[in-house]
Amino acid sequence: MNKKYIRITIIAMLCAMALIATDIILKYQHLERKSHEISEGFNTASQKGPIKMGMKSKTDTFKVDDVTFDIYYGMYEEGDETPHSSYVQELTERPFFAMYIQEYNNRTYEENDGPGDICNDYKKINGYYFIREIPSEEAFSGEYAYILDDGFLASDVEYKHYETITIMKELFSKDKGIIIIKIFAILPLENGKYEISRGGHINIDYEFISEETVKIEYRHIKLY
Numbered sequence: 001m002n003k004k005y006i007r008i009t010i011i012a013m014l015c016a017m018a019l020i021a022t023d024i025i026l027k028y029q030h031l032e033r034k035s036h037e038i039s040e041g042f043n044t045a046s047q048k049g050p051i052k053m054g055m056k057s058k059t060d061t062f063k064v065d066d067v068t069f070d071i072y073y074g075m076y077e078e079g080d081e082t083p084h085s086s087y088v089q090e091l092t093e094r095p096f097f098a099m100y101i102q103e104y105n106n107r108t109y110e111e112n113d114g115p116g117d118i119c120n121d122y123k124k125i126n127g128y129y130f131i132r133e134i135p136s137e138e139a140f141s142g143e144y145a146y147i148l149d150d151g152f153l154a155s156d157v158e159y160k161h162y163e164t165i166t167i168m169k170e171l172f173s174k175d176k177g178i179i180i181i182k183i184f185a186i187l188p189l190e191n192g193k194y195e196i197s198r199g200g201h202i203n204i205d206y207e208f209i210s211e212e213t214v215k216i217e218y219r220h221i222k223l224y
Contacts, residue, residue, distance in 0.1 A: 040218035041072065041202065044148065044155045050086035051075055051183055051200030052146050052157055061215050064208070067167040069216075072159035073183060073200065074146025075139045083140050087185040087197045094136040095185040095197055100128035103171040104178035104203075122186045122194045129168065134183075172214055176207040179216075 041054025057069035075097065076083030087095045105127075123130040138144065147158040167179055181204070185197035203219035 038069070038216070038218055042157050042159075044157060049198055049200055050077075050083070051185075051198070052159075053181070053183065053200045053202050054157065054159060055202055055204075055218060056162075057216075060217060061209070061213060064172050064212050064214050065169045067172075067206075067214060067216065068164060070162050071165050071181060071202065072162040073144075074157070074159050074161065075134075075144045076146070078142070078145040078147050078160075083145075084136070088187060095187050096136045097134040097139050097183055097199075098122055098186050099131040099134070100125065100182045100184070101131060101165075101167060101171065102128050102180045102182065103173060104180055117196050118189070118193050119196060120193055122184075122196070125196075128182070129171070131165070172206060172208070176205070178219060179204045179206060 038055060038057040038060055040056075041052070044052065052074050054072040055069055056072070062068070076086065080086075084094060119125055123133075134144070142160065144161050146160065148155040149158065165181070171179055180201055182199055182201045184199035187195040187197050189195055205217045205219045206214050209215050
């Protein structure tokens with residue numbers, strides 16, 4: 001075996017080893033990224049009520065002033081001919097919906113308005129940041145339906161609608177805590193007030209891992 005052949009063989013082996021090492025590193029990086037992704041709320045095993053919600057994020061670690069991820073939600077199951085009947089007794093009533101964000105505080109949580117309560121201004125519910133209103137015509141359109149695919153233990157959920165949301169920096173007021181994203185059905189009353197009807201929610205744990213960085217995690221345990 002001549003020296004030239006040996007050199008070529010060694011170079012080929014080194015190149016092969018480099019390619020294998022690179023492939024291992026890329027796979028590790030991919031798995032590492034996947035391990036920090038969040039995809040929750042896409043089955044009904046732990047969900048009740050007509051509104052279903054989920055969330056997705058490519059990372060669980062954020063700068064505190066840019067905690068931004070996608071939320072998915074649907075107001076009714078596709079194919080339901082009278083979807084608003086899940087929220088009201090009389091089919092002539094047409095509820096609209098409102099989205100809020102709240103930092104959980106167990107000392108004041110029970111004082112906040114909730115399903116069955118009456119409020120003067122649905123945009124100023126005690127302890128909640130109002131995010132947006134979803135009109136009845138929009139909420140009960142096909143865009144806001146969800147699809148259930150029944151399985152053995154639970155039904156997978158496919159959402160027609162999602163949007164990107166950023167949590168306000170001021171809500172991260174503790175070293176660790178819980179952020180709640182809520183959607184309530186709002187029923188206008190004849191006296192100009194509003195009744196808060198059924199809704200859905202997502203609970204998120206957060207914890208500061210440095211002065212300006214927070215890590216979030218979907219919280220599976222119900223708070224109420």
